[in-house]
Amino acid sequence: MRRTPANVCGDRIADPWGNRTPYGQGGQWPVRTDTCLAAGVAEDEVEAWVQAASLLHSDGDAMDIAVRDGRIVGVRGRAGDRVNRGRLEPKDLYAWQANGSADRLTRPLVRDGGRLVECDWTAAMDRIVTGSRELIASEGPEAVAFYTSGQLFLEEYYTLAVLARAGIGTPHLDGNTRLCTATAAEALKESFGSDGQPGSYEDIDHADAIALFGHNIAETQVVQWMRILDRIDGPQPPHLLCVDPRLTPVARRATVHLAPRLGTNVALLNALMHEIIRHGWTDPAYVARHTVGFDALREQVKPCTPRWAAEICDVPAAAIGEAAELLGTADRLLSTVLQGFYQANQATAAAVQVNNLHLIRGMLGRPGAGVLQMNGQPTAENTRECGADGDLPGFRNWQNEDHVADLARVWNVEPSAIPHDAPPTHAMKIFQLAEEGAVRMLWISATNPAVSLPELARIRSILSREGLFTVVQDLYLTETAQFADVVLPAATWGEKTGTFTNADRTVHLCEKAVDPPGEARPDLDIFLDYAARMGFEDKDGGPLVHWSGPEEAFEAWKLCSVGRPCDYTGLSYGKLRGPSGIQWPCTDQAPDGTARLYGDGVDWAHPDRCETYGKDLVTGEPLGEERYRSMNPDGKALIRPAPYVAPQEWPDENHPFHLTTGRTLYHFHTRTKTGRVPQLADAAPDVWVEIAASDAAHLGLAEGDLVEVTTRCGALRGRLRITSLRPGVLFVPFHYGYWDTPAGSAPVPGEAGRAANELIATLWDPVSKQPQFKTAAAALSLVERAAARPDH
Numbered sequence: 001m002r003r004t005p006a007n008v009c010g011d012r013i014a015d016p017w018g019n020r021t022p023y024g025q026g027g028q029w030p031v032r033t034d035t036c037l038a039a040g041v042a043e044d045e046v047e048a049w050v051q052a053a054s055l056l057h058s059d060g061d062a063m064d065i066a067v068r069d070g071r072i073v074g075v076r077g078r079a080g081d082r083v084n085r086g087r088l089e090p091k092d093l094y095a096w097q098a099n100g101s102a103d104r105l106t107r108p109l110v111r112d113g114g115r116l117v118e119c120d121w122t123a124a125m126d127r128i129v130t131g132s133r134e135l136i137a138s139e140g141p142e143a144v145a146f147y148t149s150g151q152l153f154l155e156e157y158y159t160l161a162v163l164a165r166a167g168i169g170t171p172h173l174d175g176n177t178r179l180c181t182a183t184a185a186e187a188l189k190e191s192f193g194s195d196g197q198p199g200s201y202e203d204i205d206h207a208d209a210i211a212l213f214g215h216n217i218a219e220t221q222v223v224q225w226m227r228i229l230d231r232i233d234g235p236q237p238p239h240l241l242c243v244d245p246r247l248t249p250v251a252r253r254a255t256v257h258l259a260p261r262l263g264t265n266v267a268l269l270n271a272l273m274h275e276i277i278r279h280g281w282t283d284p285a286y287v288a289r290h291t292v293g294f295d296a297l298r299e300q301v302k303p304c305t306p307r308w309a310a311e312i313c314d315v316p317a318a319a320i321g322e323a324a325e326l327l328g329t330a331d332r333l334l335s336t337v338l339q340g341f342y343q344a345n346q347a348t349a350a351a352v353q354v355n356n357l358h359l360i361r362g363m364l365g366r367p368g369a370g371v372l373q374m375n376g377q378p379t380a381e382n383t384r385e386c387g388a389d390g391d392l393p394g395f396r397n398w399q400n401e402d403h404v405a406d407l408a409r410v411w412n413v414e415p416s417a418i419p420h421d422a423p424p425t426h427a428m429k430i431f432q433l434a435e436e437g438a439v440r441m442l443w444i445s446a447t448n449p450a451v452s453l454p455e456l457a458r459i460r461s462i463l464s465r466e467g468l469f470t471v472v473q474d475l476y477l478t479e480t481a482q483f484a485d486v487v488l489p490a491a492t493w494g495e496k497t498g499t500f501t502n503a504d505r506t507v508h509l510c511e512k513a514v515d516p517p518g519e520a521r522p523d524l525d526i527f528l529d530y531a532a533r534m535g536f537e538d539k540d541g542g543p544l545v546h547w548s549g550p551e552e553a554f555e556a557w558k559l560c561s562v563g564r565p566c567d568y569t570g571l572s573y574g575k576l577r578g579p580s581g582i583q584w585p586c587t588d589q590a591p592d593g594t595a596r597l598y599g600d601g602v603d604w605a606h607p608d609r610c611e612t613y614g615k616d617l618v619t620g621e622p623l624g625e626e627r628y629r630s631m632n633p634d635g636k637a638l639i640r641p642a643p644y645v646a647p648q649e650w651p652d653e654n655h656p657f658h659l660t661t662g663r664t665l666y667h668f669h670t671r672t673k674t675g676r677v678p679q680l681a682d683a684a685p686d687v688w689v690e691i692a693a694s695d696a697a698h699l700g701l702a703e704g705d706l707v708e709v710t711t712r713c714g715a716l717r718g719r720l721r722i723t724s725l726r727p728g729v730l731f732v733p734f735h736y737g738y739w740d741t742p743a744g745s746a747p748v749p750g751e752a753g754r755a756a757n758e759l760i761a762t763l764w765d766p767v768s769k770q771p772q773f774k775t776a777a778a779a780l781s782l783v784e785r786a787a788a789r790p791d792h
């Protein structure tokens, strides 16, 4: 039985951002505590409030979980936390109900005679251990691959990274962060030599201009949008620039809104920098002291006039001029970048141009002057820093033998035990290797690739390949789990303990509040169990993975982070039980954490210390150590120009529309949690297709008509919504898979589906290897008129 919770803080489906608490520039954001409790439960009836933080976006909103009779009965924002100061957004207010969903996995499943049947943990783990041993013996460690998440805890990623890299010795370990923030990481590496977010959310309090590049923050980091709204309503409000082809809630409040053609971000940025340089709005002293590469950038953008870009981007040249003035004359400029850049054509090149803009203006490392190359997923930062993505733990450089030797020392293994003779394998390549039969075992944890990867027909055929042994570790029998050979039931948020780090480096502790259902186990326990059964050893014959719980794993990670940009040595579980999360690096010298990186120039770009020697921003080819040393001998910030290159996916006669995909405020990804919560499911029950009014009129289509969208990859059906977006563009939310359709599974080949990724081609940015979910060429046709046409 579903019980409707009484939301103590009003109807936050109708009013997602809640009441305003205005404040002025440089002031402290006022507290506002948001609460949601189950119907019939009063605050004083709650038996325990257990500390946690949000796992439904990268904001890291701190909250307490309300517990009664061993069950979760609600949540309340933590007023003392630096990130949200008590606020919670709709998903967090309601989604805790999904923990108690009746269809949670409670026992392991194994495939027998073609069907998934329940078994005990010993039988399931035996199958995995026997399978991996046989494959490693017959084919070598490279037959085994891991595809993990941006939604587990730091302790879980670190354990997985150690067992995969030094235990098995496979280079095939990556996260779905490849789909999400691979470009954020890559852009930071290309500009600053290392991953690590320069800015802080507190920059919102100080900025006089805020620029959002391909970032619908109002719907995707809802609480930081409340912060921006509170600044807008207060004294000395900041100017806002929004770069997005749709009239998003952000665009509606913007001082200047540019709605460029899809995938033309680099052209636009080059014109903006052209104007900034032409007007002398640069900071020559900062450029000389802290950067290399300015002359090359100036040459690159010399021909990129607003008129040139207006042609390519189809935005008025005058508007580009206004945007340049907003950016060029700000004293404290904060920029954020997200998927409208990271998942579009020339992802890394475009994101790097935002870094360039800040470097030439000296807008870094001061209150209000900063860049946030955003994360999307709640724990994506940890996937990256723990090396569960395609990098070595602690932002070490796989091409630097000293870095590998240092990691080998931490793990007490020989450097040769850590694969590093080629770049670690990225997720798109892992699936390709599985398709070709080189990868024979694929262990998928906390991600749902059968909905979230591009070209789903292909992904389904890979996952159902004869000869690919698939393990899926999830809460539910997802679209992906349906293909598995072994399904492991996992515990989740509220049912296990661990830490994670948000997009502005704030580390939170998230504690266990209730027991998981049935035999479900924390992901950490599953990885530890596997490591023990496999008997992985260090070079002295001791256990390679020598910890047995989250706090011990955290302490082990701290040793791996010593002296690295993401130094955690000043943190402990005890300290994280304080009123607020804390930003890394946190050390003896900086015991309260570090608000901003690069206050006094860049410190991780030195050739001996950098995480990467860089890549060509057009081809993705590595530049190599020698080139990097000659380019940046002193380790300054790198200004890296890039020419505009047109997208591969471009409308033509057969596919006249430009299709893009993204999110709605009410759902998280493939809706495994939010789709199981009545308030959120009802707010956005099914897929839709957005079209501009002029296009709808031209085609004689109306609101609510059932349409079919087709691309060269596949087809999708959904109801039409007429909205304000660029004419010629269609938008489809990517949240809707098949688990809650009548059939419960994907369409048969040739039939239209409802998942956006039926339509998206397998294309990725050559630099970050992030797929291009935001740019496809598509056709649109009417299937059936709306039942009752709404009156106009």
Ligand SMILES: Nc1nc2c(c(=O)[nH]1)N[C@H]1C(S)=C(S)[C@@H](COP(=O)(O)OP(=O)(O)OC[C@H]3O[C@@H](n4cnc5c(=O)[nH]c(N)nc54)[C@H](O)[C@@H]3O)O[C@H]1N2
Pocket: 056, 057, 058, 091, 180, 213, 214, 215, 216, 217, 219, 220, 221, 243, 244, 245, 246, 248, 260, 261, 262, 263, 264, 265, 338, 339, 340, 341, 344, 345, 375, 376, 377, 378, 660, 661, 662, 663, 664, 665, 666, 667, 668, 669, 774
């Ligand atoms: N409600 C909600 N919040 C979430 C999530 C969720 O699923 N639901 N997921 C979290 C995660 S993992 C992520 S990664 C973030 C993503 O957060 P966002 O990046 O803010 O979300 P998206 O909707 O994917 O894309 C942002 C915008 O990019 C625009 N866009 C599309 N193509 C282009 C282009 O070519 N150029 C430009 N300039 N813009 C373009 C779209 O119109 C869209 O408004 O959200 C996080 N927060």
Ligand SMILES: Nc1nc2c(c(=O)[nH]1)N[C@H]1C(S)=C(S)[C@@H](COP(=O)(O)OP(=O)(O)OC[C@H]3O[C@@H](n4cnc5c(=O)[nH]c(N)nc54)[C@H](O)[C@@H]3O)O[C@H]1N2
Pocket: 149, 150, 151, 152, 176, 179, 180, 181, 339, 343, 376, 377, 445, 446, 447, 448, 449, 451, 452, 453, 473, 474, 475, 476, 478, 490, 491, 492, 493, 523, 661, 662, 663, 668, 669, 670, 671, 672, 673, 734, 756, 757, 760, 773
């Ligand atoms: N077309 C299109 N496609 C996209 C995007 C887009 O904008 N457009 N965005 C991309 C981006 S940015 C992202 S981040 C991805 C997201 O794509 P996915 O990661 O595939 O989406 P989720 O639904 O978050 O999948 C997470 C899975 O983990 C499970 N889970 C949750 N908590 C736990 C836990 O504690 N333990 C375990 N073991 N499992 C758990 C959930 O039930 C769910 O099945 O999608 C990408 N795909």
Ligand SMILES: [Mo]
Pocket: 179, 180, 181, 376, 377
């Ligand atoms: Mo993401």
